[in-house]
Amino acid sequence: MKKTITYTALFLLAFSFLLPFIIMALGSFKDMKYALLDPLFWIPEDPTLSNYIYLFNDGIFARWIFNSLVITIIPVFSQMLFCAILGYIFAKKNFPGREVIFWVFMAVIMIPQQLLIIPKYIMFADFGWINTYWALIIPELWGIMGVFLVRQFLQNIPNDLEEAARIDGANDIKVFFKVILPLSVPVVATVGTFSFISNWNDLFQPLIYMTKEEMFPVTVGLASLLGKEGDFGVEMAGSTLSFVPTFLIFLFFQRYFTEGIQMSGLK
């Protein structure tokens, strides 16, 4: 009896959480440009690829996806490398000012992004970075959050392996790449997945730094599609396409998301 209730609740909740995604996927095959009179408008009676064809004939949509890939993939790999190195430095190395610097990092992370965006806009205008990838790539090359995660992770790892390598004559760089990096694969994967999601999904920053349509990432591009009332099918096709990379990353790295969320909070 209790089991039945639990499973009923579970399936109902799961269905309602999935419904928006089902609507998105099905709706993307629906040919419909005008006002919708049917509440179940998103069920395509005769599925068509016309929305997808429309998006790609337009040309600009493929460009948006490309832009998103550029401003996502470069920071992802850069963050994985630099956060791993910096996390290792803060976890294992002794150098003057270590605690103070880390304390400053932890204080600065409290500053909301929205505060930094106004001065950054003025700076980037000065640098000539508006409507270039630099504005979204350079500031994201490493992140305090990632350093924090790696540091947490490495602090729980004993020093023996590292010391053994050092006695064998390995220098710092070698120790890092041969010993530390292979050990840190799970946490580095967490840093990478977090970075992917936050860059791929970011709307606020590109909205401000990118004013030309051909420089929009897919989030800003989709937002501009939302403005065009009535193109439900096209909107959903665009959403589906921009969702695919997120979904694939999520499918393969789900564990790292949930572990990362727990690590960032509860330890």
Place this chain on the structure above:
Amino acid sequence: MTLNNAEKIIEERETHNNGKAPLKDQRKNKNNTSSSKKPKLPFKERVKRQWDRNAIVYIFLIPALIHFIIFQVFPFAFSFVLTFLDWKVIGDPEFVGLKHWIAFLNDGLAWRAIWNTVLFSIYYIVPTMALGLILALIINSGVKASGVFKGIFFLPVVTSFVIIAGIWGWLFRGTESGMVNYLLSFFGIDTQLFLADSDQALLVLAGLSIFKVAGSTMIYYFAGLQSVDKQLYEAARIDGASPLRIFWTITFPLLKPIHFYVAIITTIGSFQIFDSTFLLTGGGPNYSTTTIVFYLYQQGFAGLNLSYAAVLSYVLFFIILVVSLIQRKYLGQETNYY
């Protein structure tokens, strides 16, 4: 006792592995010699030693710190200076003292935006926590394929606001044929305007955020539930306590640190709400969904009043700072994000 044992075991293992003296002693010797010799070494030699030991620190930390100063510290300070200037897009900035701060105090719309944001928090925080807890309880109750369901509930967390807002807007269309209105009609509820109604728009946006974020509160609660001692449940069950009673007297109080932590992070998140109001309502109708960040965006980037936007961003910062300080006071943790 146990620590000593552990150390012994480590040393034994090290001796065993290397067939040499324990690493610990070697390291000690090395440290001793280097520290005792240090003052006598010529400067060049000292630099070389430091370089050998900490090269990686200097090669990577210094550029990272420069980057940090350019993209975090400087903008933070610059933004504060900006609040005392009249920053023009073209032409030299002019010092205007507290003009923008005074303007803020007298700006009814800014206070309206703060109030809207507080209202949004009220609509959003408790339901997000409650839904997250319910999801975690179900997942934790030993259902089959719990990993798959966890993934489903977490999916909106990793999906962009743009996608979810796009679908949300269609679901909550304020006409008879809107899907939510259609469902409500089965319960005899009249057609609602939703996003076009100034009393409902903020609620619909809060609903969107609840749907988007509940999956991550679920993860926190799930971790918390797993750390609850199973023996407590056993004992309560033997005493004949009902499941509901067990929940309210054991589970719920034991999750207290998590309630607190989740409350803080959802509060911080709710004060930064921007995407959904930008995408779905544009701050309307009748300013009912103009939140702090949306107003900041309008002032700064639609109105090009960057100095005034900087004032608003500092107001946001102070609010978040107070919330974070409360967290530190009560939790004594160094983390305050996500």
